[in-house]
Amino acid sequence: MYQTIFQPLEWGGLTLKNRIIFAPTTLGLSPEQEEQLLGRIAAGGCAMVIVGDVPVGRHGPHSLYHRKGMAYYRRLCAAIHAGGALACAQLHQSDTDLLWLLGQAPGVLLGRIKPEELRSRLNRQAGPYITGLPARKVTRITTSFGPAAKLAREAGFDAIQVHGDRMCGSFSSALLNHRQDLYGGSPEKRSRFAVEAVAAVRRALPDIPIDFKLAVRQENPHYGNAGVLLEELEVFVPRLEAAGVTSFHVTLANHGSLTDTIPPRNHPDFGGQGCFLPFCDRVRQYTKRPLCGVGGLSDPDFIEAQLASGRIDCAAMSRQLIADPDWSQKVRQGQVSEIHRCLRCNRACLGGLQQHQGVHCIYEKENQG
Template sequence: MYETINSPLNYGGLTLKNRIIFAPTTLGLPWEEQVERLRRIAAGGCAMIIVGDVPVLPHGFGPSLYTKKGFAQYRALAEAVHGEGCKLCAQLHQSDADLKAMLKYIPGVMTKRISKEELRPLLNQQVSPYITGLPAEKVKKITESFGTAAELAVQAGFDMVQVHGDRMCGSFASSLMNHRTDEYGGSLENRARFAVEAVSAVRRSLPELPIDFKLVVRQEEPHYGNAGVLESELPEFVPLLERAGVTSFHVTLANHGELTDTIPPANHPAFGMEGCFLRFCDAVKQVTHLPVCGVGGLTNPDFVEEQLRTGRMDCAAMSRQLIADPDWPAKTRDGRADAIHRCVRCNRACLGGMMAHQGVHCIYEGKTND
């Protein structure tokens, strides 16, 4: 019944057994628990898991590819996921958070004068001056590190890398956030230079490696997202990335707004519908022949099958749905779609758990998946 969902695909040089990908997600769990969560999702039948926010520099948030412990953690994860017949992709990430600026808010957070909800916009306000003021020589060192991190990721067992096109890449690309006057600012070609250099560094280090790119699009009328590029800039931006070596695109809404915009609940005024970000896939599809992965509130197998069958997207990425029911792919494959625990996009235990520093969970936890 779901022939397209369950058909294999050459995704930018990597063969996937079906069209379902676990989207990069900050889980906020202890590492052993995170490995087991991802192993369970792999066992449920998805074709590939993208591990979010793998730092490209030796010092970053999360396990480091550069340390013996961090490298071993990633290797153990790769073995666990591969053991379930699933591919693994490392989302290479560089934060655009200004650590010095963050420090001045710590007393307010500790004394609860600044709430967690208030902290995020305060930190977002520091991004633009931070990336605008970064010395060019430091920028080049960061982009070069994407190549080194990719080499280490492959050694650790990853099958593919994704360059995180949001965060520092997206902030550099955004005319709202990037106010530089050197070769990294001004024109779109200059604002795209960070992303192009990062992809090129991976391609030089690993000429045959598939490179996915998380392509983030800023929406106007109404305005959502502050990083990334406008739809009108895609005809210039996408070919620059293709020439640098990108082999596929993972398309979504740009960040640096409200978390409930990029992780929208079912009652979101603009993104409450199934497949809420697929309009951005439509725009990207017009300017590339490379595979495109769609994301955003995908829960209904009938809807997902239709979008894949018609070529609106080539893969479907899910996060909350595979946390709600890791067996979504297996159930569609085995004719048990009526048994799927459909994500209701309430954001209570997933986004809510992350914001409360309790890790990403689901209201369905403890219930049987059969």
């Protein structure tokens, strides 16, 4: 009945055992808890786990350049492989100016700047920051995706996803990128950051699958501030392919509200199943490479129909696989009625992360039992 979901897929030189992927998800848990959760999700039968927000830089506890960071990723990859899935590293560069952030620290510590206000200030500083970055520094950053990819490979990752949001998304967007040099001024120039980052990974690892998280934005109604405007896909997609991208993971761009990119069920436009799939339809006009849909996917019948029609080639889920890591196994074994359906309440997952308690789920007890 769910034939296509369980059909293997050739994906950038690797074979995915089925079409289900755990979408990149920052967990904010202890290393041991993250290892356990990602291992659990892998063991539930998905083909690949994408580890979210692996930094390309040398700073922070999770840098691939630090012994501790490397050991952490090795353990995550081992847990994912032991569960029977492939591991993909989502390489990202933040677009937060660290000096600016330090300046906000007193206000945050004294409670004068509330978390929502800090988030909105963070969104507002990205444009001026990336517009003012010296070109030589930008090239250093895009080049750094290459060595980071090599380190990720050494840690055990099977594939790389280049995060097309964050700094990459800010450079892509005419709303944030006001440069008038090699990196801005036209869609071609705004695509240069992403293209150079992908090309750096391709040079470092000629055979590795490179997935690109293609974050798109739209007008009428306006959603997303970073990322690629739908009308500019015809510029970005062929260039990314030529640079080495082997598949695309399509979603709404950020720097707006998190409840647009991780929409609750009462969202006015993105509350339904497969809420971002119309973006895949637009990307499909410019590529034959595998497309992964994400956003509000959870219903096996709906997912099977989208895969069988060829609208998408694989389906990524974040919240549904947190709500029930055994989703794939239950679908395969005909136990669909036993799936803990994600309610898209955002209470314990996104809510947990925002309250610095890490990602949890209202079904956690059932999943442990």
